[in-house]
Amino acid sequence: MIEVLFFARLREQLGTAREQLEAAPELLDVGSVIEKLRGRCGVWEEVFGDGQTVLMAVNQQVANLTTPVKDGDEVAFFPQVTGG
Amino acid sequence: MIEVLFFARLREQLGTAREQLEAAPELLDVGSVIEKLRGRCGVWEEVFGDGQTVLMAVNQQVANLTTPVKDGDEVAFFPQVTGG
Amino acid sequence: MNTIQIQKEPFDITAIQEQLRSDNPAIGAVVTFIGQMRDMNEGDQVSNMTLEHYPGMTEKALQVILDEADRRWALMGIRVVHRVGELQPLDPIVIVAVASAHRGEAFQACEFVIDYLKTRAPFWKKERTPEGERWVDARHADAAAEQRWGKGR
Protein backbone atom coordinates (compact mmCIF):
# COMPACT_ATOMS: atom_id res chain seq x y z
CA MET A 1 0.00 0.00 0.00
CA ILE A 2 1.01 3.59 -0.57
CA GLU A 3 -0.47 5.96 1.99
CA VAL A 4 -1.55 9.18 0.28
CA LEU A 5 -2.32 12.29 2.35
CA PHE A 6 -3.93 15.59 1.37
CA PHE A 7 -3.76 18.79 3.40
CA ALA A 8 -5.44 22.17 3.69
CA ARG A 9 -7.06 23.51 0.52
CA LEU A 10 -6.35 20.23 -1.32
CA ARG A 11 -7.97 18.17 1.41
CA GLU A 12 -11.09 20.33 1.18
CA GLN A 13 -11.23 20.41 -2.60
CA LEU A 14 -10.81 16.65 -2.90
CA GLY A 15 -13.04 15.93 0.08
CA THR A 16 -10.55 13.46 1.50
CA ALA A 17 -7.64 13.61 3.93
CA ARG A 18 -6.08 10.23 3.28
CA GLU A 19 -6.36 7.13 1.17
CA GLN A 20 -4.48 3.94 0.43
CA LEU A 21 -3.33 3.29 -3.08
CA GLU A 22 -2.45 -0.25 -4.07
CA ALA A 23 1.27 -0.39 -4.85
CA ALA A 24 1.80 -1.14 -8.53
CA PRO A 25 4.76 -1.34 -10.90
CA GLU A 26 3.69 1.80 -12.74
CA LEU A 27 3.58 3.83 -9.50
CA LEU A 28 7.34 4.30 -9.46
CA ASP A 29 7.60 7.96 -8.53
CA VAL A 30 5.54 10.89 -7.28
CA GLY A 31 4.83 11.97 -10.86
CA SER A 32 3.18 8.64 -11.65
CA VAL A 33 1.08 8.86 -8.47
CA ILE A 34 -0.14 12.26 -9.65
CA GLU A 35 -0.88 10.83 -13.10
CA LYS A 36 -3.06 8.18 -11.52
CA LEU A 37 -4.94 10.68 -9.34
CA ARG A 38 -5.44 13.07 -12.22
CA GLY A 39 -6.94 10.22 -14.23
CA ARG A 40 -9.99 10.33 -11.98
CA CYS A 41 -11.07 13.51 -13.76
CA GLY A 42 -13.41 16.07 -12.19
CA VAL A 43 -11.95 17.84 -9.20
CA TRP A 44 -8.86 15.60 -9.29
CA GLU A 45 -7.93 16.80 -12.73
CA GLU A 46 -8.46 20.37 -11.53
CA VAL A 47 -6.36 20.09 -8.38
CA PHE A 48 -3.49 18.31 -10.10
CA GLY A 49 -3.89 20.09 -13.43
CA ASP A 50 -1.25 22.12 -15.22
CA GLY A 51 -0.57 25.48 -13.66
CA GLN A 52 -1.57 24.36 -10.16
CA THR A 53 1.02 24.71 -7.42
CA VAL A 54 0.99 21.45 -5.52
CA LEU A 55 3.82 20.64 -3.15
CA MET A 56 4.67 17.04 -2.39
CA ALA A 57 6.47 14.99 0.23
CA VAL A 58 7.53 11.37 0.47
CA ASN A 59 7.88 9.93 3.95
CA GLN A 60 7.54 13.43 5.38
CA GLN A 61 10.36 14.93 3.38
CA VAL A 62 9.97 17.45 0.59
CA ALA A 63 9.89 15.64 -2.75
CA ASN A 64 9.43 16.37 -6.43
CA LEU A 65 7.90 14.59 -9.41
CA THR A 66 10.85 12.24 -9.86
CA THR A 67 11.18 11.19 -6.19
CA PRO A 68 10.81 7.37 -6.15
CA VAL A 69 7.83 5.80 -4.43
CA LYS A 70 7.58 2.22 -3.18
CA ASP A 71 5.22 -0.01 -1.22
CA GLY A 72 4.79 1.28 2.35
CA ASP A 73 5.68 4.88 1.56
CA GLU A 74 3.70 7.88 2.74
CA VAL A 75 3.11 10.40 -0.04
CA ALA A 76 1.59 13.79 0.77
CA PHE A 77 0.22 16.62 -1.37
CA PHE A 78 -0.40 20.13 -0.14
CA PRO A 79 -0.46 23.81 -1.14
CA GLN A 80 2.30 26.30 -0.42
CA VAL A 81 2.82 26.59 3.31
CA THR A 82 1.65 29.64 5.28
CA GLY A 83 2.67 29.08 8.89
CA GLY A 84 4.50 31.28 11.35
CA MET B 1 29.59 78.35 36.44
CA ILE B 2 30.28 75.45 34.13
CA GLU B 3 29.29 72.13 35.66
CA VAL B 4 31.91 69.50 34.77
CA LEU B 5 31.17 65.80 35.22
CA PHE B 6 33.43 62.76 35.07
CA PHE B 7 32.27 59.17 34.67
CA ALA B 8 33.53 55.62 35.08
CA ARG B 9 37.28 55.14 34.69
CA LEU B 10 37.83 58.91 34.45
CA ARG B 11 35.91 59.55 37.65
CA GLU B 12 38.05 57.01 39.45
CA GLN B 13 41.35 58.18 37.99
CA LEU B 14 40.63 61.82 38.78
CA GLY B 15 39.07 61.03 42.14
CA THR B 16 36.14 63.34 41.45
CA ALA B 17 32.69 62.97 39.93
CA ARG B 18 31.79 66.59 39.49
CA GLU B 19 33.13 70.11 39.91
CA GLN B 20 32.17 73.68 39.10
CA LEU B 21 34.46 75.70 36.89
CA GLU B 22 34.17 79.46 36.95
CA ALA B 23 32.98 80.61 33.52
CA ALA B 24 35.68 82.67 31.82
CA PRO B 25 36.20 84.24 28.38
CA GLU B 26 38.93 81.76 27.52
CA LEU B 27 36.62 78.79 28.23
CA LEU B 28 34.85 79.10 24.91
CA ASP B 29 34.66 75.48 23.81
CA VAL B 30 35.20 71.94 25.11
CA GLY B 31 38.79 71.99 23.87
CA SER B 32 39.60 74.97 26.07
CA VAL B 33 38.00 73.30 29.09
CA ILE B 34 40.26 70.30 28.47
CA GLU B 35 43.27 72.64 28.17
CA LYS B 36 42.45 74.08 31.55
CA LEU B 37 42.03 70.67 33.20
CA ARG B 38 45.22 69.34 31.63
CA GLY B 39 47.07 72.34 33.03
CA ARG B 40 46.67 70.85 36.50
CA CYS B 41 49.37 68.31 35.61
CA GLY B 42 49.67 64.97 37.40
CA VAL B 43 46.80 62.61 36.78
CA TRP B 44 44.92 65.35 34.91
CA GLU B 45 47.60 65.56 32.28
CA GLU B 46 47.57 61.80 32.01
CA VAL B 47 43.80 61.42 31.61
CA PHE B 48 43.50 64.23 29.09
CA GLY B 49 46.86 63.62 27.45
CA ASP B 50 47.52 62.88 23.81
CA GLY B 51 46.51 59.42 22.72
CA GLN B 52 43.83 59.08 25.38
CA THR B 53 40.31 58.34 24.20
CA VAL B 54 38.06 60.68 26.10
CA LEU B 55 34.50 61.23 24.95
CA MET B 56 32.69 64.45 25.76
CA ALA B 57 29.18 65.82 25.99
CA VAL B 58 27.74 69.29 26.42
CA ASN B 59 24.32 69.53 28.04
CA GLN B 60 23.98 65.75 27.73
CA GLN B 61 24.59 65.63 24.01
CA VAL B 62 27.66 64.16 22.34
CA ALA B 63 30.17 66.93 21.65
CA ASN B 64 33.67 67.42 20.30
CA LEU B 65 36.58 69.74 20.97
CA THR B 66 35.04 72.64 19.08
CA THR B 67 31.58 72.45 20.65
CA PRO B 68 30.93 75.87 22.27
CA VAL B 69 30.64 76.13 26.05
CA LYS B 70 29.00 78.94 27.97
CA ASP B 71 28.04 79.86 31.52
CA GLY B 72 25.50 77.37 32.92
CA ASP B 73 26.44 74.51 30.62
CA GLU B 74 27.00 70.95 31.77
CA VAL B 75 30.16 69.45 30.29
CA ALA B 76 30.88 65.75 30.77
CA PHE B 77 33.94 63.59 30.09
CA PHE B 78 33.90 59.79 29.93
CA PRO B 79 35.51 56.75 28.32
CA GLN B 80 34.05 54.78 25.44
CA VAL B 81 30.68 53.36 26.42
CA THR B 82 30.20 49.67 27.19
CA GLY B 83 26.53 49.16 28.01
CA GLY B 84 23.98 46.70 26.74
CA MET C 1 19.78 21.49 23.36
CA ASN C 2 17.14 22.55 20.83
CA THR C 3 13.46 21.86 21.27
CA ILE C 4 10.49 21.90 18.92
CA GLN C 5 6.88 21.81 20.05
CA ILE C 6 3.65 21.87 18.08
CA GLN C 7 0.60 22.36 20.26
CA LYS C 8 -3.02 23.49 20.38
CA GLU C 9 -2.61 25.18 23.76
CA PRO C 10 -1.25 28.69 24.22
CA PHE C 11 2.45 28.67 25.02
CA ASP C 12 4.18 30.31 27.95
CA ILE C 13 6.49 32.96 26.51
CA THR C 14 8.11 33.60 29.86
CA ALA C 15 8.86 29.98 30.67
CA ILE C 16 10.38 29.39 27.23
CA GLN C 17 12.71 32.36 27.44
CA GLU C 18 13.60 31.87 31.10
CA GLN C 19 14.45 28.22 30.64
CA LEU C 20 16.57 29.01 27.59
CA ARG C 21 18.44 31.99 28.98
CA SER C 22 19.18 30.54 32.42
CA ASP C 23 20.54 27.32 30.92
CA ASN C 24 24.13 28.53 30.67
CA PRO C 25 26.01 31.52 32.15
CA ALA C 26 28.02 31.77 28.92
CA ILE C 27 24.89 33.03 27.16
CA GLY C 28 25.14 36.76 26.50
CA ALA C 29 22.25 37.25 24.07
CA VAL C 30 18.77 35.87 23.62
CA VAL C 31 16.78 36.96 20.58
CA THR C 32 13.11 36.06 20.47
CA PHE C 33 10.64 36.32 17.63
CA ILE C 34 6.95 36.15 18.42
CA GLY C 35 4.54 35.96 15.51
CA GLN C 36 1.00 36.79 16.44
CA MET C 37 -2.36 36.83 14.73
CA ARG C 38 -3.38 40.13 13.16
CA ASP C 39 -7.00 41.24 12.92
CA MET C 40 -6.49 42.33 9.30
CA ASN C 41 -5.07 40.57 6.26
CA GLU C 42 -5.06 41.78 2.66
CA GLY C 43 -7.39 44.58 3.67
CA ASP C 44 -10.04 42.37 5.27
CA GLN C 45 -11.05 42.04 8.89
CA VAL C 46 -10.16 38.60 10.23
CA SER C 47 -12.14 37.38 13.22
CA ASN C 48 -10.32 34.11 13.79
CA MET C 49 -8.11 31.53 12.14
CA THR C 50 -7.52 27.79 12.03
CA LEU C 51 -4.00 26.47 11.67
CA GLU C 52 -3.58 23.02 10.13
CA HIS C 53 -0.29 21.16 9.94
CA TYR C 54 1.20 17.84 8.83
CA PRO C 55 2.06 16.00 12.05
CA GLY C 56 5.36 14.22 11.76
CA MET C 57 6.63 16.16 8.79
CA THR C 58 6.34 19.45 10.67
CA GLU C 59 8.75 18.35 13.38
CA LYS C 60 11.16 16.86 10.83
CA ALA C 61 11.15 20.00 8.70
CA LEU C 62 11.80 22.19 11.75
CA GLN C 63 14.58 19.89 12.92
CA VAL C 64 16.33 20.28 9.56
CA ILE C 65 16.07 24.08 9.88
CA LEU C 66 17.46 24.10 13.44
CA ASP C 67 20.30 21.75 12.47
CA GLU C 68 21.20 24.08 9.64
CA ALA C 69 21.14 27.10 12.00
CA ASP C 70 23.48 25.25 14.37
CA ARG C 71 25.79 24.48 11.47
CA ARG C 72 25.93 28.14 10.41
CA TRP C 73 26.24 29.89 13.77
CA ALA C 74 27.67 29.20 17.24
CA LEU C 75 24.44 28.91 19.21
CA MET C 76 23.57 27.91 22.74
CA GLY C 77 20.03 26.69 22.29
CA ILE C 78 16.97 27.23 20.12
CA ARG C 79 13.34 26.90 21.18
CA VAL C 80 10.51 26.74 18.67
CA VAL C 81 6.88 26.45 19.67
CA HIS C 82 4.13 26.70 17.06
CA ARG C 83 0.43 26.63 17.74
CA VAL C 84 -2.15 24.82 15.62
CA GLY C 85 -5.94 24.80 15.77
CA GLU C 86 -8.13 27.80 16.55
CA LEU C 87 -6.57 31.24 17.03
CA GLN C 88 -7.90 34.74 17.75
CA PRO C 89 -6.36 38.11 16.92
CA LEU C 90 -3.49 38.93 19.33
CA ASP C 91 -2.85 35.22 19.99
CA PRO C 92 0.82 34.32 19.62
CA ILE C 93 1.17 31.81 16.77
CA VAL C 94 4.84 31.00 16.97
CA ILE C 95 7.85 31.73 19.14
CA VAL C 96 11.47 31.28 18.05
CA ALA C 97 14.02 31.96 20.78
CA VAL C 98 17.76 31.69 20.15
CA ALA C 99 20.60 31.97 22.67
CA SER C 100 24.22 32.72 21.88
CA ALA C 101 27.30 34.25 23.46
CA HIS C 102 27.00 37.34 21.24
CA ARG C 103 24.04 39.11 19.75
CA GLY C 104 24.95 39.07 16.05
CA GLU C 105 24.66 35.32 15.83
CA ALA C 106 21.45 35.18 17.84
CA PHE C 107 19.79 37.79 15.62
CA GLN C 108 20.83 36.09 12.39
CA ALA C 109 19.90 32.60 13.51
CA CYS C 110 16.50 33.69 14.86
CA GLU C 111 15.58 35.43 11.62
CA PHE C 112 16.92 32.50 9.58
CA VAL C 113 14.76 30.01 11.49
CA ILE C 114 11.54 32.00 11.10
CA ASP C 115 12.25 32.77 7.43
CA TYR C 116 12.72 29.07 6.68
CA LEU C 117 9.82 28.02 8.86
CA LYS C 118 7.56 30.31 6.82
CA THR C 119 8.46 28.59 3.55
CA ARG C 120 9.44 25.03 4.55
CA ALA C 121 7.34 23.90 7.50
CA PRO C 122 3.96 22.40 6.58
CA PHE C 123 1.51 24.74 8.28
CA TRP C 124 -1.55 26.24 6.62
CA LYS C 125 -3.71 29.11 7.81
CA LYS C 126 -7.41 29.42 7.14
CA GLU C 127 -8.95 32.78 8.00
CA ARG C 128 -12.52 33.66 8.85
CA THR C 129 -13.55 37.04 7.41
CA PRO C 130 -16.95 38.76 7.03
CA GLU C 131 -17.08 37.20 3.53
CA GLY C 132 -16.49 33.68 4.86
CA GLU C 133 -13.54 31.35 5.26
CA ARG C 134 -10.48 31.40 3.05
CA TRP C 135 -7.08 29.76 2.91
CA VAL C 136 -4.25 32.23 3.25
CA ASP C 137 -2.02 32.54 0.20
CA ALA C 138 1.72 32.18 0.50
CA ARG C 139 3.39 35.58 0.51
CA HIS C 140 5.98 36.43 -2.09
CA ALA C 141 7.76 38.31 0.69
CA ASP C 142 8.37 35.06 2.53
CA ALA C 143 10.01 33.38 -0.44
CA ALA C 144 12.18 36.46 -0.90
CA ALA C 145 13.12 36.46 2.78
CA GLU C 146 14.18 32.85 2.57
CA GLN C 147 16.27 33.38 -0.54
CA ARG C 148 18.43 35.94 1.26
CA TRP C 149 20.05 33.08 3.15
CA GLY C 150 21.41 31.45 0.00
CA LYS C 151 21.67 27.79 -0.73
CA GLY C 152 21.50 26.10 2.63
CA ARG C 153 20.80 22.48 1.88
Place this chain on the structure above:
Amino acid sequence: MNTIQIQKEPFDITAIQEQLRSDNPAIGAVVTFIGQMRDMNEGDQVSNMTLEHYPGMTEKALQVILDEADRRWALMGIRVVHRVGELQPLDPIVIVAVASAHRGEAFQACEFVIDYLKTRAPFWKKERTPEGERWVDARHADAAAEQRWGKGR
Protein backbone atom coordinates in the same frame (compact mmCIF):
# COMPACT_ATOMS: atom_id res chain seq x y z
CA MET D 1 4.33 54.66 22.00
CA ASN D 2 7.99 54.05 22.83
CA THR D 3 9.28 53.81 26.38
CA ILE D 4 12.74 53.96 27.92
CA GLN D 5 13.52 52.94 31.48
CA ILE D 6 16.80 52.89 33.39
CA GLN D 7 16.55 51.09 36.70
CA LYS D 8 18.45 49.26 39.42
CA GLU D 9 15.73 46.67 39.91
CA PRO D 10 15.38 43.56 37.76
CA PHE D 11 12.88 44.06 34.96
CA ASP D 12 9.88 41.92 34.15
CA ILE D 13 10.54 40.44 30.71
CA THR D 14 7.02 39.04 30.49
CA ALA D 15 5.22 42.22 31.39
CA ILE D 16 7.27 44.25 28.92
CA GLN D 17 6.55 41.94 26.00
CA GLU D 18 2.92 41.32 26.92
CA GLN D 19 2.15 44.98 27.25
CA LEU D 20 3.84 45.73 23.93
CA ARG D 21 2.36 42.90 21.91
CA SER D 22 -1.21 43.22 23.19
CA ASP D 23 -1.27 46.94 22.50
CA ASN D 24 -2.58 46.65 18.96
CA PRO D 25 -4.14 43.78 16.96
CA ALA D 26 -2.34 45.06 13.85
CA ILE D 27 0.94 43.86 15.35
CA GLY D 28 2.13 40.71 13.61
CA ALA D 29 5.69 40.48 14.90
CA VAL D 30 7.52 41.20 18.13
CA VAL D 31 11.30 40.83 18.20
CA THR D 32 13.00 40.95 21.57
CA PHE D 33 16.67 41.18 22.41
CA ILE D 34 17.77 40.31 25.92
CA GLY D 35 21.39 40.98 26.83
CA GLN D 36 22.50 39.18 29.94
CA MET D 37 25.61 39.04 32.07
CA ARG D 38 28.11 36.32 31.15
CA ASP D 39 30.31 34.65 33.75
CA MET D 40 33.36 34.98 31.47
CA ASN D 41 34.89 37.91 29.60
CA GLU D 42 38.17 38.01 27.71
CA GLY D 43 39.03 34.63 29.15
CA ASP D 44 38.53 35.59 32.80
CA GLN D 45 35.89 34.47 35.25
CA VAL D 46 33.62 37.36 36.20
CA SER D 47 31.80 37.06 39.53
CA ASN D 48 29.77 40.25 39.31
CA MET D 49 29.56 43.62 37.66
CA THR D 50 28.62 47.22 38.36
CA LEU D 51 26.91 49.28 35.70
CA GLU D 52 27.33 53.05 35.86
CA HIS D 53 25.50 55.52 33.63
CA TYR D 54 25.04 59.22 33.03
CA PRO D 55 21.52 60.01 34.25
CA GLY D 56 19.78 62.41 31.93
CA MET D 57 22.08 61.88 28.98
CA THR D 58 21.28 58.17 28.88
CA GLU D 59 17.58 58.75 28.33
CA LYS D 60 18.26 61.47 25.75
CA ALA D 61 20.71 59.28 23.82
CA LEU D 62 18.25 56.39 23.78
CA GLN D 63 15.42 58.68 22.69
CA VAL D 64 17.48 59.79 19.70
CA ILE D 65 18.10 56.13 18.77
CA LEU D 66 14.41 55.20 19.04
CA ASP D 67 13.36 58.25 17.03
CA GLU D 68 15.80 57.25 14.32
CA ALA D 69 14.43 53.67 14.33
CA ASP D 70 10.90 55.06 13.94
CA ARG D 71 12.08 57.18 11.06
CA ARG D 72 13.65 54.21 9.27
CA TRP D 73 10.99 51.54 9.77
CA ALA D 74 7.21 51.29 10.20
CA LEU D 75 7.07 50.25 13.85
CA MET D 76 4.28 49.78 16.38
CA GLY D 77 6.17 50.34 19.61
CA ILE D 78 9.61 49.98 21.14
CA ARG D 79 10.43 49.18 24.75
CA VAL D 80 13.92 49.61 26.18
CA VAL D 81 14.80 48.80 29.77
CA HIS D 82 18.41 48.89 30.93
CA ARG D 83 19.64 47.97 34.36
CA VAL D 84 22.33 49.84 36.29
CA GLY D 85 24.06 49.02 39.56
CA GLU D 86 25.08 45.56 40.75
CA LEU D 87 24.61 42.55 38.46
CA GLN D 88 25.36 38.83 38.69
CA PRO D 89 25.97 36.32 35.90
CA LEU D 90 22.70 35.33 34.20
CA ASP D 91 21.08 38.65 35.17
CA PRO D 92 19.39 40.34 32.23
CA ILE D 93 21.13 43.69 31.59
CA VAL D 94 19.00 45.11 28.83
CA ILE D 95 15.83 44.31 26.93
CA VAL D 96 14.89 45.84 23.58
CA ALA D 97 11.47 44.80 22.31
CA VAL D 98 10.11 46.02 18.97
CA ALA D 99 6.64 45.47 17.51
CA SER D 100 5.68 45.78 13.86
CA ALA D 101 3.15 44.48 11.37
CA HIS D 102 5.79 42.33 9.70
CA ARG D 103 8.87 40.59 11.00
CA GLY D 104 11.54 42.04 8.72
CA GLU D 105 11.12 45.52 10.13
CA ALA D 106 10.96 44.32 13.72
CA PHE D 107 14.20 42.34 13.34
CA GLN D 108 16.07 45.19 11.71
CA ALA D 109 14.88 47.84 14.13
CA CYS D 110 15.62 45.71 17.20
CA GLU D 111 19.18 45.01 16.06
CA PHE D 112 19.64 48.66 15.08
CA VAL D 113 18.59 49.87 18.53
CA ILE D 114 20.89 47.53 20.43
CA ASP D 115 23.82 48.18 18.06
CA TYR D 116 23.46 51.93 18.59
CA LEU D 117 22.84 51.59 22.31
CA LYS D 118 26.14 49.71 22.61
CA THR D 119 28.12 52.58 21.09
CA ARG D 120 26.07 55.72 21.86
CA ALA D 121 24.37 55.34 25.22
CA PRO D 122 26.50 56.36 28.22
CA PHE D 123 26.75 53.12 30.20
CA TRP D 124 29.97 51.68 31.61
CA LYS D 125 30.59 48.21 32.97
CA LYS D 126 33.04 47.38 35.72
CA GLU D 127 33.74 43.69 36.23
CA ARG D 128 34.96 41.87 39.31
CA THR D 129 37.36 39.05 38.44
CA PRO D 130 39.72 36.90 40.58
CA GLU D 131 42.42 39.50 39.77
CA GLY D 132 40.31 42.39 41.02
CA GLU D 133 38.04 45.00 39.48
CA ARG D 134 38.42 46.34 35.96
CA TRP D 135 36.52 48.57 33.59
CA VAL D 136 35.33 46.76 30.48
CA ASP D 137 36.90 47.97 27.25
CA ALA D 138 34.73 48.94 24.31
CA ARG D 139 34.61 46.15 21.78
CA HIS D 140 35.69 46.77 18.22
CA ALA D 141 32.84 44.44 17.22
CA ASP D 142 30.33 46.95 18.57
CA ALA D 143 31.70 49.82 16.52
CA ALA D 144 31.65 47.59 13.44
CA ALA D 145 28.07 46.52 14.16
CA GLU D 146 27.00 50.14 14.40
CA GLN D 147 28.70 51.11 11.18
CA ARG D 148 26.64 48.59 9.22
CA TRP D 149 23.66 50.90 9.59
CA GLY D 150 25.32 53.74 7.69
CA LYS D 151 25.07 57.40 8.40
CA GLY D 152 21.95 57.82 10.44
CA ARG D 153 22.29 61.20 12.00
